[in-house]
Amino acid sequence: xxxxxxxxxxxxxxxxxxxxxxxxxxxxxxxxxxxxxxxxxxxxxxxxxxxxxxxxxxxxxxxxxxxxxxxxxxxxxxxxxxxxxxxxxxxxxxxxxxxxxxxxxxxxxxxxxxxxxxxxxxxxxxxxxxxxxxxxxxxxxxxxxxxxxxxxxxxxxxxxxxxxxxxxxxxxxxxxxxxxxxxxxxxxxxxxxxxxx
Amino acid sequence: xxxxxxxxxxxxxxxxxxxxxxxxxxxxxxxxxxxxxxxxxxxxxxxxxxxxxxxxxxxxxxxxxxxxxxxxxxxxxxxxxxxxxxxxxxxxxxxxxxxxxxxxxxxxxxxxxxxxxxxxxxxxxxxxxxxxxxxxxxxxxxxxxxxxxxxxxxxxxxxxxxxxxxxxxxxxxxxxxxxxxxxxxxxxxxxxxxxxx
DNA sequence: CGCCGAGTTGAACTGAATCAAGAAACGTGG
DNA sequence: CCACGTTTCTTGATTCAGTTCAACTCGGCG
Numbered sequence: 001x002x003x004x005x006x007x008x009x010x011x012x013x014x015x016x017x018x019x020x021x022x023x024x025x026x027x028x029x030x031x032x033x034x035x036x037x038x039x040x041x042x043x044x045x046x047x048x049x050x051x052x053x054x055x056x057x058x059x060x061x062x063x064x065x066x067x068x069x070x071x072x073x074x075x076x077x078x079x080x081x082x083x084x085x086x087x088x089x090x091x092x093x094x095x096x097x098x099x100x101x102x103x104x105x106x107x108x109x110x111x112x113x114x115x116x117x118x119x120x121x122x123x124x125x126x127x128x129x130x131x132x133x134x135x136x137x138x139x140x141x142x143x144x145x146x147x148x149x150x151x152x153x154x155x156x157x158x159x160x161x162x163x164x165x166x167x168x169x170x171x172x173x174x175x176x177x178x179x180x181x182x183x184x185x186x187x188x189x190x191x192x193x194x195x196x197x
Numbered sequence: 198x199x200x201x202x203x204x205x206x207x208x209x210x211x212x213x214x215x216x217x218x219x220x221x222x223x224x225x226x227x228x229x230x231x232x233x234x235x236x237x238x239x240x241x242x243x244x245x246x247x248x249x250x251x252x253x254x255x256x257x258x259x260x261x262x263x264x265x266x267x268x269x270x271x272x273x274x275x276x277x278x279x280x281x282x283x284x285x286x287x288x289x290x291x292x293x294x295x296x297x298x299x300x301x302x303x304x305x306x307x308x309x310x311x312x313x314x315x316x317x318x319x320x321x322x323x324x325x326x327x328x329x330x331x332x333x334x335x336x337x338x339x340x341x342x343x344x345x346x347x348x349x350x351x352x353x354x355x356x357x358x359x360x361x362x363x364x365x366x367x368x369x370x371x372x373x374x375x376x377x378x379x380x381x382x383x384x385x386x387x388x389x390x391x392x393x394x
Numbered sequence: 395c396g397c398c399g400a401g402t403t404g405a406a407c408t409g410a411a412t413c414a415a416g417a418a419a420c421g422t423g424g
Numbered sequence: 425c426c427a428c429g430t431t432t433c434t435t436g437a438t439t440c441a442g443t444t445c446a447a448c449t450c451g452g453c454g
Contacts, residue, residue, distance in 0.1 A: 066343065066347070068347040068348075071347070073343070073346045073347045075339070075342070075343070075346075087335065087339075088335075088336060088339055091332045091335070091336065092336065097343070120325070120328075124321040124324055127321055127324040127325050127328055128317070128324050130328045131317075131324060131327045131328035131331055134328055134331035134332045134335055135288045135331045137335050138284065138285075138288070138331055138334050138335045138338060139285060139288065139289065141335060141338035141339050141342055142272070142284075142285055142338050144342050145272070145338055145341050145342045145345065146263065146270070146272070146294070148342065148345040148346060148378070149270045149272075149345060149378045150263070150265040150268070150270045151265075152409075152410090153409075153410065154409090172432075172433090173432075173433060173434090174431090174432065174433085181345070181346045182410080182411095183410070183411055183412080184432080184433075184434090185410090185411080185412080185413095185433090185434075185435085186409085186410055186411070188433060188434055188435080189410090189434085189435080192434085192435090349441075349442090350441075350442065351441090369400075369401090370400075370401060370402090371399095371400065371401085379442080379443095380442070380443060380444080381400085381401075381402095382401090382402080382403085382442090382443075382444080382445095383441085383442055383443070385401060385402055385403080386402085386403080386442090389402085389403090
């Protein structure tokens, strides 16, 4: 197997970007990972389950959402190179309020929570990686909160377009609108104004 | 000085609740803290500044807010026993988008970012404390995001009343409404319905 | 006292939701 | 590979939650 096609290469690079790991530690960690395939429509977590894994996406896409009064609200999307987990549940050990579902067939490393705890307890580097991931997640949530607090529907859409046009291009109106806190009809109207780019 | 009136007691307890520190490490950390007083109306950070401190409130209250189009939007409030910092700026080292202002005269420990880095690099325990704080901040942001995404103004108010009535009682209509993403007039009307409790 | 910011109330307005219906895209099985 | 059913997207008409604008009250503080 050539080095380039090693499926571990991608997650190793992602981790080293946060905090380089000594080779032995990386190997010990890698031994705990399992490579899995999830078809479109599969669930990584469902509401009510306690999250016991963290995933790393080699390919594909996933969506975090929750249901209130029968309606879906999307929290976030993940793509190749992202870590994926019902973070709230993983941290608090409470049942998850969110579903994680596969939007595009995904290849992902699955790492059990118990392995995470094991490395947190033994490795300063792991602890730092955990901190950096948590900080990154915080930043994403704060950005979105500020957007929801202070912007109109149209402004939220145009801000997302400016920040991440690839995201907008890749997702359906339905999913995008539920992420922005807008009804699909309204998003459709907003897009019309801009020559739907 | 009796043990109870030692102003370090409160922050020590808060830290030990997250992760007990060996005594020597605690003392080294405590040596980096400075006790300060901030009058009502003072700013801990202003928009545009890079955050270089983390604070711990012994008493008083602070408010995080940002300004968009001349209007204030409140992100969160902190009270005695809370850590306070422009976390986004502290993490990213970018200029802060938020102001932190003192709502009620505050006594706070001020800890420089450089000390934080120093301990992060040397102590596994510090790294864990940092992780746990980041995780806690994430949880708060996610909760608020979900509330803004899926609830009406009235529902957001009643949910906050249910979760944290003390908060609602302590704050002005003006600040509370800017936290909930509602105009003060609308919050006033909402409260009237419930016999303003 | 008298001002001034905060809170309340009313009336009119509006951004976005809802309801409804048709068009386009999708995927599944024959 | 096409036909059919299902879901998604768009568009229009209507409604409504919440904003905006404006006036008045209240309580604290100089």
